Amino acid sequence: MSTPTFLGMPPFPSTAREALKDGQLRANLGRATATIRDKRLRAIGELPDWEALRETGAAIKDDVLARLPELLLQLEANVTRAGGTVHWARDAADANRIVADIVKRHEATEVVKVKSMATQEIELNAALEDEGIDVWETDLAELIVQLGHDLPSHILVPAIHRNRTEIRDIFLREMAAAGRPAPVDLTDEPAALAEAARLHLREKFLRARVAVSGGNFAVADTGTIVVLESEGNGRMCLTLPEVLVTVLGIEKLVPTWADLEVFLQLLPRSSTAERMNPYTSMWTGVTPGDGPQEFHLVLLDNGRTGTLADPVGRQALRCIRCSACLNVCPVYARTGGRAYGSAYPGPIGAILTPQLRGINQHRVDEQTASLPFASSLCGACFDACPVRIDIPEVLVHLRAKVVEQQHGHLGERALMAAAGATFARPGRLAAAERFGGALLGGARRLRLRGPGWVHAWFGARDLTPPARESFRTWWRKRVH
Amino acid sequence: MSTKDEILARINEALVDRPRSAPPPRDYHRTLDPGTDVVELFAQRAADYRATIHRTDAAGLPAAIAAAAGRRRLAVPAGIPPAWTAGLDTVADDPPLDTRALDQIEGVLTGAAVAIALTGTVVLDAGPDQGRRALTLLPDLHLCVVRTDQIVGTVAEALARLDPARPLTWISGPSATSDIELNRVEGVHGPRNLHILIVS
Numbered sequence: 043m044s045t046p047t048f049l050g051m052p053p054f055p056s057t058a059r060e061a062l063k064d065g066q067l068r069a070n071l072g073r074a075t076a077t078i079r080d081k082r083l084r085a086i087g088e089l090p091d092w093e094a095l096r097e098t099g100a101a102i103k104d105d106v107l108a109r110l111p112e113l114l115l116q117l118e119a120n121v122t123r124a125g126g127t128v129h130w131a132r133d134a135a136d137a138n139r140i141v142a143d144i145v146k147r148h149e150a151t152e153v154v155k156v157k158s159m160a161t162q163e164i165e166l167n168a169a170l171e172d173e174g175i176d177v178w179e180t181d182l183a184e185l186i187v188q189l190g191h192d193l194p195s196h197i198l199v200p201a202i203h204r205n206r207t208e209i210r211d212i213f214l215r216e217m218a219a220a221g222r223p224a225p226v227d228l229t230d231e232p233a234a235l236a237e238a239a240r241l242h243l244r245e246k247f248l249r250a251r252v253a254v255s256g257g258n259f260a261v262a263d264t265g266t267i268v269v270l271e272s273e274g275n276g277r278m279c280l281t282l283p284e285v286l287v288t289v290l291g292i293e294k295l296v297p298t299w300a301d302l303e304v305f306l307q308l309l310p311r312s313s314t315a316e317r318m319n320p321y322t323s324m325w326t327g328v329t330p331g332d333g334p335q336e337f338h339l340v341l342l343d344n345g346r347t348g349t350l351a352d353p354v355g356r357q358a359l360r361c362i363r364c365s366a367c368l369n370v371c372p373v374y375a376r377t378g379g380r381a382y383g384s385a386y387p388g389p390i391g392a393i394l395t396p397q398l399r400g401i402n403q404h405r406v407d408e409q410t411a412s413l414p415f416a417s418s419l420c421g422a423c424f425d426a427c428p429v430r431i432d433i434p435e436v437l438v439h440l441r442a443k444v445v446e447q448q449h450g451h452l453g454e455r456a457l458m459a460a461a462g463a464t465f466a467r468p469g470r471l472a473a474a475e476r477f478g479g480a481l482l483g484g485a486r487r488l489r490l491r492g493p494g495w496v497h498a499w500f501g502a503r504d505l506t507p508p509a510r511e512s513f514r515t516w517w518r519k520r521v522h
Numbered sequence: 523m524s525t526k527d528e529i530l531a532r533i534n535e536a537l538v539d540r541p542r543s544a545p546p547p548r549d550y551h552r553t554l555d556p557g558t559d560v561v562e563l564f565a566q567r568a569a570d571y572r573a574t575i576h577r578t579d580a581a582g583l584p585a586a587i588a589a590a591a592g593r594r595r596l597a598v599p600a601g602i603p604p605a606w607t608a609g610l611d612t613v614a615d616d617p618p619l620d621t622r623a624l625d626q627i628e629g630v631l632t633g634a635a636v637a638i639a640l641t642g643t644v645v646l647d648a649g650p651d652q653g654r655r656a657l658t659l660l661p662d663l664h665l666c667v668v669r670t671d672q673i674v675g676t677v678a679e680a681l682a683r684l685d686p687a688r689p690l691t692w693i694s695g696p697s698a699t700s701d702i703e704l705n706r707v708e709g710v711h712g713p714r715n716l717h718i719l720i721v722s
Contacts, residue, residue, distance in 0.1 A: 078704045091549070091551045098550060101546030105544065130526040132528065136525065199700065202704065232702040236710045264686040272698050273698065273710035274712025275710070299686050314700050317640065317642065320697055323655075324689070324690040333656075350536035350537065
């Protein structure tokens with residue numbers, strides 16, 4: 043099965059324009075995000091100390107980033123002591139090779155996978171398939187995306203852009219080629235679709251020898267890895283196979299066991315809007331007689347250290363991947379996630395993806411450079427973020443970087459440079475005011491007409507004409 | 523230079539501005555309001571997530587288990603008192619059952635390590651009366667016995683009672699998904715029926 047890739051997608055404005063033409067997509071997204079927005083408000087409204095939890099969550103994550111080397115070494119020591127093996131990966135190629143080598147060493151030809159953003163980011167599935175290894179996604183939404191030869195469009199619910207009828211059609215068409223076929227009389231009832239997934243995947247769970255997961259949290263002072271999920275597919279993968287490989291971004295740490303008391307409240311209420319998700323698994327290394335007897339932890343950099351280097355942008359590394367910012371974003375709710383051209387869509391994707399791709403270090407490609415502009419800067423994402431990432435602040439910060447890197451339209455840059463030079467000196471500003479006032483001060487309104495970008499901006503925006511004389515000139519006449 | 527050293531060096535380089543590391547504020551609640559009936563709250567919250575709740579006492583427990591099990595065959599971990607399952611069709615997980623055999627068994631009976639009232643959660647720590655993790659995963663019915671003294675108010679209180687060295691499974695209602703149009707549907711891969719027997 044070939045895996046689609048985000049590589050080579052056009053910049054956001056053109057993917058967004060395409061997405062907006064899809065009425066079905068907009069209807070599906072509108073319904074789903076409205077449902078989850080209301081649920082989230084109820085779930086957090088139940089906790090009188092929600093704001094205090096957010097403050098603490100942000101502070102713990104900042105502390106983690108400030109002490110990252112020390113905490114990573116502590117985690118490594120504790121995982122190793124408990125019988126696990128720790129690997130370090132600079133980038134996607136490193137991580138994919140490490141995972142593939144482990145699978146091949148066990149002569150396995152397939153792996154079962156728990157939904158994981160880190161492995162989506164590094165496009166692990168495609169890398170394993172290149173090595174002849176079958177990869178079975180087991181999260182229901184990931185299964186829908188995989189069977190539909192599709193790209194994910196949401197952090198929590200990658201198939202949010204599909205409605206129940208589309209899902210039934212995908213199951214009927216594709217399940218047979220991947221294993222147990224869907225029942226021929228499958229309806230589009232969500233319960234029936236869940237049952238079809240249960241039957242399709244059970245055999246794969248029972249026979250798989252290697253599982254790959256991500257992790258929500260890693261506790262430095264105990265070496266414990268934590269995975270939150272709903273369906274039980276995570277428990278299947280984390281419990282039944284002989285070998286477990288977990289790919290974890292280096293920022294996913296919490297310092298102490300007790301710190302989980304904050305994040306196990308923030309994450310479920312922000313992501314699925316539940317008091318607690320149905321299943322959470324926690325394990326420390328290997329337990330004889332219970333679960334996988336070989337455990338590998340792959341610590342992934344892949345642009346995180348580059349993100350950490352920017353004092354404003356590094357707050358993006360607090361992210362716990364809840365997706366609340368997607369659900370409240372007016373841009374995301376209309377374009378969907380695939381328009382962002384990255385595993386991380388929505389507001390968090392608009393600040394995380396460019397930094398992971400190196401915008402703090404070097405000039406980035408046009409698609410990446412378009413992402414910080416995929417926002418109206420309304421600020422709903424900041425309000426919703428359980429770890430208080432000031433996404434609008436970082437968006438504006440990254441926009442400045444994009445401009446510094448000489449992206450954008452030549453005409454726009456020339457205009458901005460001229461405006462900058464004019465505003466820099468009072469004398470120049472006064473001269474511009476005199477000149478503008480004399481030339482245009484009598485006009486009732488100003489309409490600029492022209493081709494291309496002139497039309498794009500001014501076609502719907504009239505300019506206010508300048509005053510005949512500036513306030514300073516007027517004042518001087520009165521006092522003297 | 524190893525990959526590990528290289529990554530650590532990159533981190534240190536990224537942190538040249540020496541961001542301040544301060545102890546986080548802890549202004550949230552670690553306990554519930556005094557006087558909260560945690561047993562009642564736990565029963566309500568677990569029921570909210572479609573767990574079936576039975577309230578009983580030690581003497582009534584075997585009958586409550588039998589009623590919840592119906593005629594189904596139950597897998598039991600080694601540490602379950604035999605008196606709980608007298609007269610029932612049970613299979614001990616001792617020696618451990620083969621995965622495929624376990625998959626054919628309809629139900630499982632366990633104790634618990636701790637339960638959380640605020641979230642309606644049961645936590646298993648693979649203790650003798652709970653068994654290894656696969657045991658409570660493959661059968662479609664999970665009967666879980668919780669003593670009232672095992673119920674705490676908050677997540678913070680639960681973590682303080684748990685041993686991170688043990689494999690832990692936190693269970694809040696039966697298996698569910700919100701992946702289809704973000705509506706919650708009960709019953710995917712884990713047990714679709716969760717019965718919690720609260721013993722006072």
